[in-house]
Amino acid sequence: MNQRDEEEFREFVAGRMESLRGLAYLTCGDWQAAEDAVSTALSNLYVHWTRVSAPYTYARRSVVHAAIDEKRRPWRRERSTSPELLDRPAPDRLDADEHVHVREALLRVPRGQRAVLVLRFYEELSVEETARVLGRSTGTVKSQTAKGLEALRGALGTHDFQTALG
Amino acid sequence: MNDMRQLLEVAKADAPPVRVSVDEIVRSGRRRVRRRWAVRGAGAICGVSAVVLAAVSVLPSGGSGEPGPPGTETVGTVAMAPAPPPFSFTFTGYEVGDFEVADPVEVTPGYERAALKRSNVDVGDGPPITLSAGMLTVYRPGVFQPEGYRSGTPVTVAGREGFATTVQRKVLTGGPSLESREHPVPKWFEVPALAWQYADGAWATIESDYLAANTIPAEAQRQLAERFSTRNPAPATAPFRVIHVPDGWKLGSAGPGGLVPGDTSVATVRYVPEATAFGALTGPVEVDAILITVSPVETEGPYPHPFDPPCPAGQHFCDVKIDGRYYAEVQDESGTLSAAQVKAIADGLTFAPVAEKGAWLAVE
Numbered sequence: 358m359n360q361r362d363e364e365e366f367r368e369f370v371a372g373r374m375e376s377l378r379g380l381a382y383l384t385c386g387d388w389q390a391a392e393d394a395v396s397t398a399l400s401n402l403y404v405h406w407t408r409v410s411a412p413y414t415y416a417r418r419s420v421v422h423a424a425i426d427e428k429r430r431p432w433r434r435e436r437s438t439s440p441e442l443l444d445r446p447a448p449d450r451l452d453a454d455e456h457v458h459v460r461e462a463l464l465r466v467p468r469g470q471r472a473v474l475v476l477r478f479y480e481e482l483s484v485e486e487t488a489r490v491l492g493r494s495t496g497t498v499k500s501q502t503a504k505g506l507e508a509l510r511g512a513l514g515t516h517d518f519q520t521a522l523g
Numbered sequence: 524m525n526d527m528r529q530l531l532e533v534a535k536a537d538a539p540p541v542r543v544s545v546d547e548i549v550r551s552g553r554r555r556v557r558r559r560w561a562v563r564g565a566g567a568i569c570g571v572s573a574v575v576l577a578a579v580s581v582l583p584s585g586g587s588g589e590p591g592p593p594g595t596e597t598v599g600t601v602a603m604a605p606a607p608p609p610f611s612f613t614f615t616g617y618e619v620g621d622f623e624v625a626d627p628v629e630v631t632p633g634y635e636r637a638a639l640k641r642s643n644v645d646v647g648d649g650p651p652i653t654l655s656a657g658m659l660t661v662y663r664p665g666v667f668q669p670e671g672y673r674s675g676t677p678v679t680v681a682g683r684e685g686f687a688t689t690v691q692r693k694v695l696t697g698g699p700s701l702e703s704r705e706h707p708v709p710k711w712f713e714v715p716a717l718a719w720q721y722a723d724g725a726w727a728t729i730e731s732d733y734l735a736a737n738t739i740p741a742e743a744q745r746q747l748a749e750r751f752s753t754r755n756p757a758p759a760t761a762p763f764r765v766i767h768v769p770d771g772w773k774l775g776s777a778g779p780g781g782l783v784p785g786d787t788s789v790a791t792v793r794y795v796p797e798a799t800a801f802g803a804l805t806g807p808v809e810v811d812a813i814l815i816t817v818s819p820v821e822t823e824g825p826y827p828h829p830f831d832p833p834c835p836a837g838q839h840f841c842d843v844k845i846d847g848r849y850y851a852e853v854q855d856e857s858g859t860l861s862a863a864q865v866k867a868i869a870d871g872l873t874f875a876p877v878a879e880k881g882a883w884l885a886v887e
């Protein structure tokens with residue numbers, strides 16, 4: 358990779374790392390594992406940088422797969438009880454208690470369904486795009502979306518879920 | 524933002540600070556590149572090339588394509604500054620305003636190279652930063668062929684001849700967005716460049732990066748050239764000695780680090796094919812080499828080094844643990860050496876204390 362390509366890559370990493378880390382975290386449920394997944398995906402992207410036509414699409418797919426495959430640090434319920442978490446401000450209209458509540462609800466959604474929900478609603482991908490990222494059929498994505506939403510509804514409670522979906 | 528997305532944002536609201544830096548990811552990427560020999564040509568495919576036509580007007584001593592030996596003072600009828608000893612550094616870094624010439628990081632039989640940086644660059648988000656801005660190349664007497672610059676504007680630098688011009692840099696790009704690289708389009712950028720004689724028959728060049736924010740304006744280039752001066756030659760050193768080099772290779776360059784931003788190596792030595800010429804140049808020599816580097820041990824991230832096993836099959840490199848802080852790596856960029864040959868080079872390395880630069884060994 359020449360210097361210009363590397364500078365371009367650096368710009369990409371600097372601009373996208375945070376969003377990719379968030380995507381990985383929502384998929385695997387552990388910040389350290391999420392960062393490992395992003396590091397792996399981005400260093401792999403470096404290798405292919407000059408030949409990848411859509412770097413973010415490539416990185417997103419790599420990150421999600423790495424996060425799904427992450428076995429060493431599964432989504433750990435005990436971390437959500439950490440007092441440090443309660444000290445951090447939650448964004449927008451939901452407060453810290455709700456943050457913990459949502460985390461715990463999300464961890465109850467099976468990993469594959471969670472990945473579908475994250476891609477559909479966090480990355481705002483279409484069914485077809487989500488299917489391409491995960492290497493699954495559109496039918497599977499649709500059914501996992503429905504099952505994932507059902508699981509999340511059950512975990513959150515009907516009232517909170519309806520509130521979240523507006 | 525949809526409400527479901529807002530809910531997911533809430534679920535990750537406890538984000539800790541990012542631990543991995545861009546530099547670390549780049550280094551990890553480089554490690555992967557080393558292990559994927561198939562992509563070694565990427566730099567050549569998309570490389571930046573400065574288009575400067577060559578016309579030999581000053582032949583090096585003996586016409587062998589190599590610079591003259593120390594003490595050479597004339598070539599034909601052209602006065603020539605004496606050549607410094609081979610593999611010695613002849614200048615140190617300096618600053619002019621926001622621009623900095625770093626200490627040279629590479630010396631070859633034909634030239635030295637140093638990175639140029641520009642500080643206080645406003646990137647529109649956060650405090651100003653320092654970016655790489657170009658390259659200073661200081662050629663040995665009689666080596667550089669400046670004909671490609673002679674169509675530029677004549678300038679006088681410290682009383683000597685020079686030319687300010689623009690050189691074209693070719694870059695393959697996929698379009699205005701990083702998201703679109705499917706159909707790379709070659710783009711040519713004209714960037715300011717300057718060539719000047721810093722001694723009789725000895726030329727140096729400054730070439731800018733093409734990024735607008737980094738470009739070194741012509742006036743700044745002239746000021747950097749005016750400020751340039753040489754010093755008593757200091758031999759290049761490395762914290763290792765190479766005992767075994769395969770037949771057909773010779774010492775090509777040495778220096779304290781890499782030319783690419785973010786490279787953490789503290790010493791780099793390259794062996795190049797015996798036929799590689801360092802005379803009558805219009806630009807730096809690009810050739811696949813046997814690369815020997817010493818770098819800090821990497822224990823974090825996905826690719827710790829020194830690697831285990833030290834010589835992974837089919838990967839064209841061998842790691843050698845030096846101590847708890849540093850490791851050496853022998854990398855065959857050419858891919859032509861056998862695994863046994865790469866291992867023999869690695870096994871033949873002997874080391875000086877890396878942390879004690881005064882104890883380093885002269886490169887020979």
